[in-house]
Amino acid sequence: MNILFIHQNFPGQFRHLAPALQARGHKVAALTADRNQQKTPIPTYRYTMPFSEPDPRQARLGATFTTMTDRAHRVALAAAHMRDKLGFVPDVIFGHCGWGETLFLREVWPTARNLVYAEFFYATEGLDVGFDPEFSKLTLPLRMSVTVRKAHLALAMVQADAALSPTEWQADSFPPEFRTKITITHDGVDTDLLSPDPQAQYRLPNGRVLRVGDEVLTYVARNIEPYRGSHIFLRALPDVLDARPEAQVVIIGGDGASYSAAPKNGSYRDQFLGEVRDRLDLSRVHFLGRVPYRDFVTLLQIGRAHAYLTVPFVLSWSMIEAMSLGALVVGSRTGPVEELITDGVNGCLVDFFDVEGWSDTLITALAAPARFLPLRENARRTIIENYDLKRICLPRLIRFVEQP
Known part of the structure; x- marks a missing residue:
């Protein structure tokens, strides 16, 4: 298969998975932000991001969504270039939904299987926000800000064919209507490498x-x-x-x-x-x-x-x-x-x-x-x-x- 990984800081959570799939004979590629300088054996394409942040006076509560859709727009343009100029058509797309990168890819590659890494879904109760009142007081403006931060995550999950979370607790942060899409598997650690050493x-x-x-x-x-x-x-x-x-x-x-x-x-x-x-x-x-x-x-x-x-x-x-x-x-x-x-x-x-x-x-x-x-x-x-x-x-x- 042709498999495309998308992550603004690739390889990120795909550090072991992408090379393993490549070793199994799949044609694996990655699409990442041009500012990402990490080295990888995976053929990598890049998208550009504007350096200016959204003007909060104009974007108001939509600042996060504006940032994420800006990134999604740049990713989609790069994807269209890969399709039209390079002839790359993936069978599977696997991207981290946290930065908006997967939002418009169905418009570029409508037949590809769309997978997302579902790391965390924000909430105004029971999770990180407001947990420590010394640093996070749960005011109405903060509640509204947290609620709108979920917009790009929800849109990505709606479009995904399937999703992956590393832990049960993180998967359970997603609403029930999305939870049924999520498979639980951690990225994994190399326990042979990470073992006790009495001589350390x-x-x-x-x-x-x-x-x-x-x-x-x-x-x-x-x-x-x-x-x-x-x-x-x-x-x-x-x-x-x-x-x-x-x-x-x-x-x-x-x-x-x-x-x-x-x-x-x-x-x-x-x-x-x-x-x-x-x-x-x-x-x-x-x-x-x-x-x-x-x-x-x-x-x-x-x-x-x-x-x-x-x-x-x-x-x-x-x-x-x-x-x-x-x-x-x-x-x-x-x-x-x-x-x-x-x-x-x-x-x-x-x-x-x-x-x-x-x-x-x-x-x-x-x-x-x-x-x-x-x-x-x-x-x-x-x-x-x-x-x-x-x-x-x-x-x-x-x-x-x-x-x-």
């Missing part, structure tokens, strides 16, 4: 070498921000370090904002750190920023406990990767985390807002590593049995694309 070691910027067995607490997020509970974690740290004088804390993440609203001044890291700086031994707290993937893996192999917090939103790959590495994950008691972690079985759960509970649980985890060894083993077993890339997820993903 890492040299910190200050020269200190961390090794397996050291008292190391890890925290990872794309950016230090409220959506991933950075404020709760940092507020819990002073009591953790007071109780565990040998503990070292390693924090991976940038100073931008991936999902949260941009901070009013400076960075969230500086803002949250300012609250606890006077009570924190900063010589034992190591902010590494964004690190190479190999370093991320090594640090999780070393860690005695790994804190993962998220509001009810898309689950981070990093938590599943941490479990595959045999980490003891102390996670927030929120929907996306509870789907994978059962408290006291394959990890620990703490109420998202319970700062004292976070301190106490992390102190216990650091103090008694032998006690939690069965949980670490069960965490890895959970991923091997349910989220393994080669043996479980990739075969299911291939079937999803290849089925008529």
Whole structure:
């Protein structure tokens, strides 16, 4: 078959699937934004995006829809060029519906099977918006803004022949009328690659070498921000370090904002750190920023406990990767985390807002590593049995694309 993947940051969620389909003899191509500089073995075409954002005075609540339909328009023009000038006619189109890219493709290729990656559907109740009132107060203007953000997602789902979500919780964010279209299969993690290593070691910027067995607490997020509970974690740290004088804390993440609203001044890291700086031994707290993937893996192999917090939103790959590495994950008691972690079985759960509970649980985890060894083993077993890339997820993903 001719299979076209569409993703503004390709390969994104299709990193393993696209090459696997190519290896099976399909003619696979990708269409992505011209600003995307990631390298891939898949033949890739590009569409251009205007640099100007919609004028909010004109677009008002339609600003998001304007942005998404602008992108859809550019994608459709590029698709028409592929059809008319290059003779490319896909049998299957698989795109991420989150950025509007699939909206007009039926007008270009009406006979192609239209698949979408259904990652998340917004709501004004029960999900991320308004969950943490410190950063998101659920006013009427915000409710209206969230409601209109669903427009391009709903249109994409109406046009899709089938959809794919990585987790049950994320699929359930979609309305019942769309839920019947959705198949649940995670992107998968390579559990052979992401496995414990008792010899792992890492040299910190200050020269200190961390090794397996050291008292190391890890925290990872794309950016230090409220959506991933950075404020709760940092507020819990002073009591953790007071109780565990040998503990070292390693924090991976940038100073931008991936999902949260941009901070009013400076960075969230500086803002949250300012609250606890006077009570924190900063010589034992190591902010590494964004690190190479190999370093991320090594640090999780070393860690005695790994804190993962998220509001009810898309689950981070990093938590599943941490479990595959045999980490003891102390996670927030929120929907996306509870789907994978059962408290006291394959990890620990703490109420998202319970700062004292976070301190106490992390102190216990650091103090008694032998006690939690069965949980670490069960965490890895959970991923091997349910989220393994080669043996479980990739075969299911291939079937999803290849089925008529």
